[in-house]
Amino acid sequence: MFGASSHKYCLNPVISLKEVRQFEMEYHITLPEEYVFFLTKVGNGGAGPYYGLYSLEKLKCYNDANNPDNPVFIDNSLTLEKWQDTINAMDDCTDEEYDQIESRILSGALKIGTQGCTFGNLLMCQGSETGKIVYDDVDWFFDKPPFLTGMTFLDWYEQFFEEIAADHWVNFYGYKRLGTEEELMRDYDAAIDLEQKAKVLSSFFRLKKLNDKTVTWLMNMDERRFDAAKVRLLLQSDIIKGLTVFESLLTGKNIIAAVDSAFAIPASHKNTYYQCMLKLLYEENAVDKEQILYFLKDCSCKKAADLAAYAESQQINSKTRQTTIYVMESCDDMNKFI
Incomplete structure (x- = not known):
């Protein structure tokens, strides 16, 4: 199965609620309750869609601290015009300005896993998509804004394994609607x-x-x-x-x-x-x-x-x-x- 070699269908041991709250405090973010439940009752990362879920330790490697002064950028009100204006601003700017724009784009989002290459799995912690999974591509293509799956974290996680159990292709999981x-x-x-x-x-x-x-x-x-x-x-x-x-x-x-x-x-x-x-x-x-x-x-x-x-x-x-x-x-x- 795609990505399974990285996690071998194993989950990491759970972590304490205290560790989760410490992470939230350090990164200025409130994690959705479903995700907190998963980390503390199911597993601290491991088996999951694509290349699996990052552990709390790996989250620190792939995410910068959230800036609470930045408004949420990725939500259901994001228009293609606004997206393209933002990406255009990244074309001719300094490295520092580029990082600032990228930080604004990812405001309220937590990267919890990867699909490989430049594609990531984001868990939204603010805005209209709070608690839901969004897919991004850090190549930041002009015509490809982040993809809103509309799936809550647990739905996204559980239905992935239901698709595997049904012997369905999961290469593009989350991009295509489910159903019989x-x-x-x-x-x-x-x-x-x-x-x-x-x-x-x-x-x-x-x-x-x-x-x-x-x-x-x-x-x-x-x-x-x-x-x-x-x-x-x-x-x-x-x-x-x-x-x-x-x-x-x-x-x-x-x-x-x-x-x-x-x-x-x-x-x-x-x-x-x-x-x-x-x-x-x-x-x-x-x-x-x-x-x-x-x-x-x-x-x-x-x-x-x-x-x-x-x-x-x-x-x-x-x-x-x-x-x-x-x-x-x-x-x-x-x-x-x-």
């Missing part, structure tokens, strides 16, 4: 706009295999915008039905969606579509040429000779040309073009 197949189908049908439907549909990717009723429901789903997701989900549970839908898209129903979903085709079936995808590569169309090239690379029947003319074309940009050459280099006949 029946619940998700009902929520999708009841959703009033495409954005809501897209969020519900993405939750099906938690499930390693869909039941027959869900497969039939997907086959009958006729929203063009979700054709690529439809193919990917079907391929997880019924390869024949997934390939049938893919072929209908590839032959004209929705070529862009076919290209977007082609990577999900099992390796044993990719050669079947080599010629069709190669033809799309050379045609003038709106499809993603990079995706086609990477699909061709995965085909065991690929030939550098099939791509040479495309690599020399004046109609492609330098990045696409580099990708084409990269794919050619993986072909058995590449020595003829050196």
Whole structure:
């Protein structure tokens, strides 16, 4: 399971309430009661979502003392405009100013674990999300404000292990809504706009295999915008039905969606579509040429000779040309073009 090697499903021994209160005093923060209960009755960090939970000692390594003079920044009133204005201010400032802005962003938040790389799990201790988990990325991307999971600490913790027990994927735990197949189908049908439907549909990717009723429901789903997701989900549970839908898209129903979903085709079936995808590569169309090239690379029947003319074309940009050459280099006949 993702991240389990770091905690080995073990919890650290609990700590005393006195130690928790001392931490709160030193860091000028009041911890949510659920979290206090966990530290003092369940475990002082260890097994948990992603790479697990930090112990109280590690919290001191990954968090600065909270500044009570700073208002809470991360809450449900945070607009994209306010976020972008804040991130813009970080672009051209001194190191000291950068640290001050970062401190304001994280006001009232406690980093209790990591997802790896720059992604962190925050427990909000102030504001509208008090007691709830928020995900952040300390690369502070302009268009990606912190993600509000809406889950309280204990819900977030307990449901993670429920997902594991149900043999669901947990790589993106917290980003996708939970629920059974029946619940998700009902929520999708009841959703009033495409954005809501897209969020519900993405939750099906938690499930390693869909039941027959869900497969039939997907086959009958006729929203063009979700054709690529439809193919990917079907391929997880019924390869024949997934390939049938893919072929209908590839032959004209929705070529862009076919290209977007082609990577999900099992390796044993990719050669079947080599010629069709190669033809799309050379045609003038709106499809993603990079995706086609990477699909061709995965085909065991690929030939550098099939791509040479495309690599020399004046109609492609330098990045696409580099990708084409990269794919050619993986072909058995590449020595003829050196």
